[in-house]
Amino acid sequence: MKMITAILRPYKLEDVRTALDAIGVQGITATEVKGFGRQKGHTELYRGSEYVVDFLPKVKLEAAVDEALAARAIETIESAAKTGKIGDGKIFVYDLEQVIRIRTGEAGKEAL
Amino acid sequence: MKNVLLFLAFCLSALTLGSLANAQTTAPAVPAVTAASAALTATVPAVADAKAALAPQPVAAATDAAATPAPVPNKGDTAWMIVATLLVVMMAAPGLGLFYGGMVRSKNMLSVLMQTLVVFCLLGVLWAIYGYSLAFTEGNAFIGGFSKLFLKGVTPDSVAATFSKGVVIPEYIYFAFQLTFAAITPALIIGGFAERVKFSAVLAFMVLWFTFSYLPIAHMVWYWSGPDAYTTQAAGDAATATAGFLFQKGALDFAGGTVVHINAGIAAMVGAIMVGKRVGWGREHMAPHSLVMTMIGGSLLWVGWFGFNVGSNLEATGTATLVFVNTLLATCSAAVAWSLLEALLKEKPSMLGAVSGAIAGLVVITPACGYVGPMGSLIMGLLAGIICYWGVNGLKRMIGMDDTLDVFGVHGVGGILGAILTGVFAAPSLGGTGVYDYVANKVADYDMGAQLVSQLWGAGTSAIWSAVVSIIAFKLVDLVIGLRVDTEVEREGLDISAHGESAYNH
Numbered sequence: 001m002k003m004i005t006a007i008l009r010p011y012k013l014e015d016v017r018t019a020l021d022a023i024g025v026q027g028i029t030a031t032e033v034k035g036f037g038r039q040k041g042h043t044e045l046y047r048g049s050e051y052v053v054d055f056l057p058k059v060k061l062e063a064a065v066d067e068a069l070a071a072r073a074i075e076t077i078e079s080a081a082k083t084g085k086i087g088d089g090k091i092f093v094y095d096l097e098q099v100i101r102i103r104t105g106e107a108g109k110e111a112l
Numbered sequence: 113m114k115n116v117l118l119f120l121a122f123c124l125s126a127l128t129l130g131s132l133a134n135a136q137t138t139a140p141a142v143p144a145v146t147a148a149s150a151a152l153t154a155t156v157p158a159v160a161d162a163k164a165a166l167a168p169q170p171v172a173a174a175t176d177a178a179a180t181p182a183p184v185p186n187k188g189d190t191a192w193m194i195v196a197t198l199l200v201v202m203m204a205a206p207g208l209g210l211f212y213g214g215m216v217r218s219k220n221m222l223s224v225l226m227q228t229l230v231v232f233c234l235l236g237v238l239w240a241i242y243g244y245s246l247a248f249t250e251g252n253a254f255i256g257g258f259s260k261l262f263l264k265g266v267t268p269d270s271v272a273a274t275f276s277k278g279v280v281i282p283e284y285i286y287f288a289f290q291l292t293f294a295a296i297t298p299a300l301i302i303g304g305f306a307e308r309v310k311f312s313a314v315l316a317f318m319v320l321w322f323t324f325s326y327l328p329i330a331h332m333v334w335y336w337s338g339p340d341a342y343t344t345q346a347a348g349d350a351a352t353a354t355a356g357f358l359f360q361k362g363a364l365d366f367a368g369g370t371v372v373h374i375n376a377g378i379a380a381m382v383g384a385i386m387v388g389k390r391v392g393w394g395r396e397h398m399a400p401h402s403l404v405m406t407m408i409g410g411s412l413l414w415v416g417w418f419g420f421n422v423g424s425n426l427e428a429t430g431t432a433t434l435v436f437v438n439t440l441l442a443t444c445s446a447a448v449a450w451s452l453l454e455a456l457l458k459e460k461p462s463m464l465g466a467v468s469g470a471i472a473g474l475v476v477i478t479p480a481c482g483y484v485g486p487m488g489s490l491i492m493g494l495l496a497g498i499i500c501y502w503g504v505n506g507l508k509r510m511i512g513m514d515d516t517l518d519v520f521g522v523h524g525v526g527g528i529l530g531a532i533l534t535g536v537f538a539a540p541s542l543g544g545t546g547v548y549d550y551v552a553n554k555v556a557d558y559d560m561g562a563q564l565v566s567q568l569w570g571a572g573t574s575a576i577w578s579a580v581v582s583i584i585a586f587k588l589v590d591l592v593i594g595l596r597v598d599t600e601v602e603r604e605g606l607d608i609s610a611h612g613e614s615a616y617n618h
Contacts, residue, residue: 044399046215046464047518048505051397 001096001112002070004077006061007035007089012081013059019080020063023072026112029062039087058089064099066112183280185271192428193285199419200292204232204299207416211409211471212303212517215464218401219605220307221615227311228299231318235295238322243294244287246323247330253357255328256335263287273338274426277550281426289423294330297372298322303517304380305387305595308602311610313593320585321379325578330371332356333363333570342550362563363570364538364547366435367424369479369530370574377524378575380515382582387595389514391602403463410467414443417474421481431482431545438481439474442493446473449497465501468522472500475526480534485543492533500526528571535560535567 008016013030020028034055041054065073074091082088101111206225213224235243245260260266270283298318305314336359341351352360358370365371390398400406421439425432450469451461476496477489484492504521515521538544539558546555547563589595596602601609608614 045458045460045462046399047468047521048508049398051399053397 001099001109002065002067003094003096004063004065004070004073005092005094006077006081007033007091008059008061008077008081009083009087009089010057010059012083012089013061016061016077016080019076020073023076024069025063025065025073025076027063031060031062033058033060037087037090056087064096064112066109183271183278185280185282186427189274189279189281189427190285192432193281193289193423193426196419196423197285197289197292199416200289200296200423201416203413203416203420204292204296205229207409207412208296208299209409210405211413211467212306212406214402214405214407214409215400215517216307217398217605218615219607221401221607222611222613223311223606224302224306226611227302227306227314231299231302231314232295234315235298235318235322236291238319239291239294240287243322243327244290246327247294248290248335250335250337250354251331253332253355253360255331272426273340275339275431275548276427276429277339277342277553279427286426290330293368293372293420294322294326297326297368297376300372300376300519300523301379301383303519304383304515306516307606308390308597309383309387309595310593310597311606313589313595316589316593317383317585317595320588321581324585325375325379325581326371329358329375329574329577332358332573333365333371335359339550345551348551358570358573361569362547362566363531364483364534364563364567365479365531365570366482366534367421367478369475369527369534370570373475373478373523373527374531374571374574375527375578377520377522377527378578379582380519381511381513381524382579383586384513384515384520385511386583386586386590390516391599393514400464407463407467410471414470414474417443417478421478425482434485434545435481437486438477438484438489441486442477442481442489442496443470443473445490445493446470446476446497446500449494450501453498453501468500468504468518469497472496472522472526475523476500476530476533479527479530480537483534483538483545483547485537485545488537488543492530492537495533496526496529499529528575531567531571532564535564538563 006016010032017028035058036054036056039056041052041056044051044053061077063073070093074093077091098107099109099111100107205228209225209228212228213221216224240263242258242261244263245258246256249256249259251257266283266287268282268284271280272283272286274281298321301318301321302314333356336355337351342348358365363370392398418436418439422432422435425435447466447470450472451466454465455461473493473496476492477484480489480492500522503525504518507525508515508518508521513520536542538546539560540546540555541558544558546558548554549556586595597606597609
C-alpha cells in the first residue's frame with residue numbers, strides 16, 4: 001500500500017478530487033497548509049510597514065491507495081493539478097505499513 | 113490585583129461621601145425643582161412671547177436688558193444637541209474600538225476594545241464628579257474651580273451659553289456633550305502604546321492625564337463667560353479677562369483640534385517612546401488582523417464626527433450646516449488625496465490608506481469646521497491627505513518610534529496642521545467666516561498674521577503642556593505599577609493574560 005501526499009494549488013482541489021474519484025480512489029484527506037518552493041510570495045503594505053509574505057496558501061491532499069492503483073493515481077493527480085506555471089506543487093509517495101477501518105476493524109487492503 | 117481593589121474601594125467611598133455632601137446642600141432645592149416644573153408649565157404660553165422678543169436682533173436686547181425675559185432653550189437646539197452627543201458616544205463605542213482593534217493582531221483585539229470602552233466610561237464618571245467643574249467654571253486662566261463639583265447646582269432648568277447672544281441650551285446636555293469629548297480624547301492615546309501596556313497602568317495614566325492635561329487645556333481654549341456678557345467694550349474686556357488663557361490669546365479651535373487631537377497625539381508619541389517598541393517590531397509579521405473592522409470603525413467615526421463637529425456649534429443654525437458641509441468635504445478630499453498619493457508612491461492604493469486619509473481629513477478640519485468655507489475645507493482635506501501620509505511614513509521612520517496605531521502621525525500632525533490652517537482659511541477673503549466681534553455685533557476685520565500667531569499659541573501651548581504632563585504621568589505610573597507587560601505575556605497576547613478571553617473562538 002502507498003500513501004500519496006500532494007501539495008496543490010487550493011483551487012485545484014475539486015478537479016483532483018473528481019479525477020481521483022473517476023479512477024476508483026475512495027477516500028482522501030485535505031488540509032489547508034502554507035508553503036513555498038520556487039514560487040515567490042508577495043509584499044503587503046500597512047501604512048508605513050511593509051511585510052514580505054513568503055508562505056503561500058496551499059492544500060495538502062492525502063490518499064491511501066493499493067500499490068496496483070498507485071501509479072495511475074499519481075498520473076491522475078499530476079494531470080488534473082497541472083497549470084504549467086511555477087507553484088503547481090509536488091507529489092510525495094510513502095510506503096504505507098498498515099491501514100485499519102475503525103468502524104469494522106478491517107485491516108490491510110480491505111480497509112482502503 | 114490588590115491595588116485595583118484598593119483603588120476601587122477608594123473611589124466608591126469618595127463617590128458616596130461626595131454625593132451625600134452634595135445631597136445635603138441641595139436637599140432644600142428638592143421642593144424648588146417641583147416649583148420649577150410648575151413654573152415651566154406656566155411659562156409655556158410665555159415661550160412664544162420670549163421667542164418673539166428674541167427674534168429681532170440682540171442689539172435691542174443689549175440696551176434694554178432689564179425688560180428682556182431670561183432666555184429659554186429652543187427645543188430644536190436641545191434636540192440637536194442630544195443627537196450630537198449620541199453621535200459622539202457612538203464614536204467611542206464602538207467606532208474607535210473597532211477602528212483601532214482591527215489594526216492590531218487578533219490576540220490583542222479585546223484589549224483594545226476593553227481599553228477604549230473602559231477608559232471612556234471611567235473618565236465619564238470623573239467628568240461628572242470634578243471634570244466639568246474644573247473645565248467649565250470660572251477659576252483662573254488655566255483651570256476652573258470646584259463650584260460645580262458633583263454637578264452641584266445643576267438642574268434640568270440650568271442653561272449654558274451658545275455662540276449667539278440670547279440663545280441658550282440646557283446645561284445638562286452641554287455637560288453631557290462635553291463629557292463625550294473629555295472621555296474620548298484620552299481613549300485616542302491608547303493607539304500609541306497598544307499591544308504592550310498593562311490594563312491597570314493604562315487606567316492610572318488616563319486618570320492623571322485627564323486631570324492634569326485635558327481639563328486645563330479644555331479650560332484654556334474653550335472657557336469663556338458666553339456672548340451675553342459682551343454688551344460694551346469695557347464689559348467685553350472684563351469678560352475676556354476671566355476666560356481661559358488660550359481663549360484670551362485669540363486661538364480659534366471650533367471642535368477640538370488642540371484640546372483633543374494635539375493633546376492626545378503628543379501624549380501618544382510620548383507613550384510610544386517611553387513604553388518602547390513592541391517585541392519583534394521591525395522583524396516579525398504584525399499586520400492588522402481585520403481591516404474590515406478598521407473600515408467599519410472608521411466609518412462610524414466619520415458619521416459620529418458630524419456630531420462632534422456640528423454639535424460644537426451648540427445650536428441648530430445656518431452655521432451648523434456650514435460645519436456639516438466642511439466635515440463632509442474635508443473628509444472626501446483627504447481620502448482621495450491619500451489614496452492617490454499611495455497609488456503614485458506605492459503602486460497600490462490600500463483600504464487602510466483610504467480610511468486613514470478620511471480620518472486625517474476629519475482631524476484637520478476639526479478646529480476649522482466653524483470658521484472656514486467649503487472650498488477652504490476641500491483644500492485643507494487635500495493637505496491633510498498629503499501631510500498626514502508623510503506623518504505616518506517618513507516622519508514616523510525619522511522619529512524611530514513604534515506609534516502602533518499612528519496616533520501622532522494622524523492626530524498630532526493633523527491637529528497641528530489644522531490649527532495653523534484654521535488661521536489661514538478663516539479669512540473672509542478665502543471664504544471663511546472671520547472672527548465675530550460680540551461688542552460691535554459684526555464680523556471684525558481679519559488680520560491673518562495676528563491670527564496665525566494666536567493659532568501657534570494654541571498649538572504650541574497644548575503640545576508642550578501635554579508633553580510635560582505625559583512624561584511625568586507615564587514615569588509615575590511606571591514607578592508605582594509598571595507600564596509594560598512581561599515579554600512572555602506580550603507574546604501570548606493581552607486578551608488572554610489581562611482579560612482571560614479570546615476574541616475569536618472558531
